[in-house]
Amino acid sequence: MADAKLQSVLSCLSQVARELDPLLSGRPAPDASYVKLNTNENPFPLPTMVWDGAIAALERQYLYPEDDNLSLREAAANAYGLSKDQVIAGNGSSEILGLIYRAFLAPGDSVAMMSPGFSFNRKLAMLHGAQFLEIGCKQTHSLPTEEFLLGPARDAKFILLANPNNPTGTFVPIAEVERLLERSDRLVVLDEAYVDFAPDNGLRLVSRYSNVLLLRTFSKSYATAGIRVGFGFGHPELIGRLRNIQNVFNMNVIGHAVGISVLAHRAAYEENHRHIRHERERVTTALSQLGFSVTPSHANFLLARVPEGHNGRWWQAALERQKILVAFFPDKVLESCIRVSIGTSQQMDAFLAVVSDISASLRVA
Ligand SMILES: Cc1ncc(COP(=O)(O)O)c(C=O)c1O
Known part of the structure; x- marks a missing residue:
């Protein structure tokens, strides 16, 4: 029987929320027997000093966290x-991405992203009733600058670039980003989620250009994806406007403490980053020998085109049956690819052993 009260409640939803199907419960977290290489986390334990800071913060659990994240921002x-x-x-950084959309977009506006890119942006654009312009890259390690400046993207409220890019792992020289900032009068959101694995970064652009907003996260390179720490850097006027529309007490005391101690102990992660770069090269070579075509990566993951005969979805499912989780994207340009996060040597050995077994069984069949 139709529930009249529920129908009345639902009729008050905004148009955007009405068009989205209600989310059903998500997938349960995979247990520890799975090798989880699908969301680009960093599987190493926290350095002891950072861990101790997190435990000490638990003693302040009964207090609200500091107003406006002041000490962490300092x-x-x-x-x-x-x-x-x-x-x-x-x-x-996804919280800050959300604030940028809220601050800049009204229904009917548009936003432009280098494509293929971080798919969460497509959902954010949809939630704001905005048109999402995906600007394809003809060359993997360079920017589609002219397409951003001319054509439909010219009227976008802001431009999104992830560098290194997700899911390709490609890196665009900072000089090219700087040329775009010089020539455009639009906000450029430079998402540097994976920059600690790359040869350069765009930090120097923040004080040079008032139209850049740099995003950083501690999820990928500082092993705190579950604690949730991210930053935006930009002109004080722009940053002030975003802080204005942020939730009160948005972060918790553990996030504050961990963020501050990671910042104080960044050097303790050098070995972690060196390991990931090393494993990235080792797995690239091994996958290439197994017939995959791997895009040279500057991030903590690899985008690998699978050998002919099966698509990315097939490989993802075959790997999952052997308890190895990798990412697959249904978009046309990515359907013959899988994305594999770089973890510990043991995790990567387990991944390569299963890929090798599957490849062998396909040769026999
Ligand atoms: C390009 C990019 N930006 C931002 C994020 C969000 O990271 P977080 O919200 O964990 O800081 C991700 C996560 O996968 C990402 O790939």
Whole structure:
């Protein structure tokens, strides 16, 4: 029987929310017997000093966290050579991405992203009733600058670039990003989620250009995806406007403490980053020998085109049956690819052993 009260409630939803199907419960977290290489986490334990800071923060659990994330913003400003007014802190960089959409977009507006790119942006654009312009890259390690400046993307409210890019792992020279900032009068959101695995970064652009907003996260390179720490760096006026529309007490006391101690102990992660770069090259070579075509990566993951005969979805399912989780994207340009996060040597050995077994069984069949 139709529930009249529920229908009346649902009729009050905004048009955007009405068009989306209600989310059913998500997938349960895979147990520890799975090798999880599908969401680009960093599987190493926290350095002891960072761990101790997190435990100490639990003793302040009964207090609200500090207003406006002040100490964390100050610590980030000191670490990155900025002023605290140039820094916003959030529950991961995805919170700050969400604020940018809320601040800049009204229904009917458009936003432009280098494509293929971080798919969460497509959902954010949809939630704001905005048109999502995906600007394809003809060359993998360079920007589609002219397409951003001319054509439909010219009227976009902001431009999104992830560098290194997800899911390709490609890296565009900072000089090219700088040329786009010079020539465009639009906000360019430079998402550097994976920059600690790359040869350069765009931090120096923040004080040079008022139309850049740099995003950083501690989820990928500092092993805190579950604690949720991210930052935005930009002009104080822009950052102030985003802080204005942020939830009160958005981060928790553990996020604050971990963020501050990661910033103080970044050097303790050098071995972790060196390991990931090393494994990335080892797995690239091994996959290439097994017939995969791997895009050279500057991130903590690889985009690998699977050998002819099966598509990415097939490989993802075959690997999952052997308890190896990798990512697959249904988009046309990515359907023959899988994305594999780089983890510990043992995890990568387990992944390569299963890929090798599957390849052997396909040769026999
Ligand atoms: C390009 C990019 N940006 C931002 C994020 C969000 O990271 P977080 O919200 O964990 O900081 C991700 C996560 O996968 C990503 O790939």
